[in-house]
Amino acid sequence: MAPAEADVAMEMEMDGGNLPSHSIDPSTLTSRLIQSKSIQQEDAAHSDDAEMEADDPAAVAAQPTFQKLSAHASRSGKSEYRRIRCPAHRYTPLRENWEQLLTPLVDYLKLQVRFNTRTRSVEMKTSKHTPDASALQKGADFVGAFMLGFEPQDAVALLRLDDLYVESFQVTDVKMLRGDHLSRAIGRVAGQDGKTRFAIENATRTRIVIADSRIHLLGSYGNIRLARNAICDLVLGAPPGKVYNNMRNVAKRMNERY
Secondary structure, three states, X not given: OOHHHHHHHHHHHHOHHHOOOXXXXXXXXXXXXXXXXXXXXXXXXXXXXXXXXXXXXXXXXXXXXXXXXXXXXXXXOOOOEEEEEOOHHHHHHHHHOHHHHHHHHHHHOOOEEEEEOOOOEEEEEOOOOOOOOOHHHHHHHHHHHXXXXXXXXXXXXXXXXXXXXXXXXXXXXXXXXXXXXHHHHHHHHHOHHHHHHHXXXXXXXXXXXXXXXXEEEEEOHHHHHHHHHHHHHHHOOOOHHHHHHHHHHHHHHHHHHO
């Protein structure tokens, strides 16, 4: 090292205490975004207004509330109408059970009901007193189930429960049968004095109506499927004893489920 350079290094070591310190004091740490005083004042004013609005619930815009429409208002004040034809073989049962049919329709669904003797049909209409928008459809399903052959005390379940359905099919939909073969298939489904039909009803918790070659089922979706499978087995020629055994197993499983 040259003598001149050694002298400079010695002088720097001697004057080291006079050099500025580059360490940062945490107490004086500030943002590196430099803003003018006017911008700082404007930002502070906006932040104060936002805090006041958050603290004041009246300043928050109130959401609009709408009243629930009644069934009559949802139809724009118009009345809906349904007509259910009465088959010839159900005219006498309808006349005998008219009071049982009229009571739930008028007292529970608040519908206007009449029987038109000229067209032989049950006519129903809504009014301003009808509380439910689906009351007319429920009433039509109830009367329609009675026209298919179900008893009023069974069909009234359609008014009380929403998961009940009515399914209809013909014996010839399962297998093309004619003459005595068709009669024997229907006899196997019904059984002696209705014994087979009652066994299927009790096991699957459904109601079955056999009207000539048509079969109507009333119940929940799963129960109707079980009853339909048993009826199809009988139509296809399965022995009744085998069907009884299956129904016992079905009833056992349903009892364990419930």
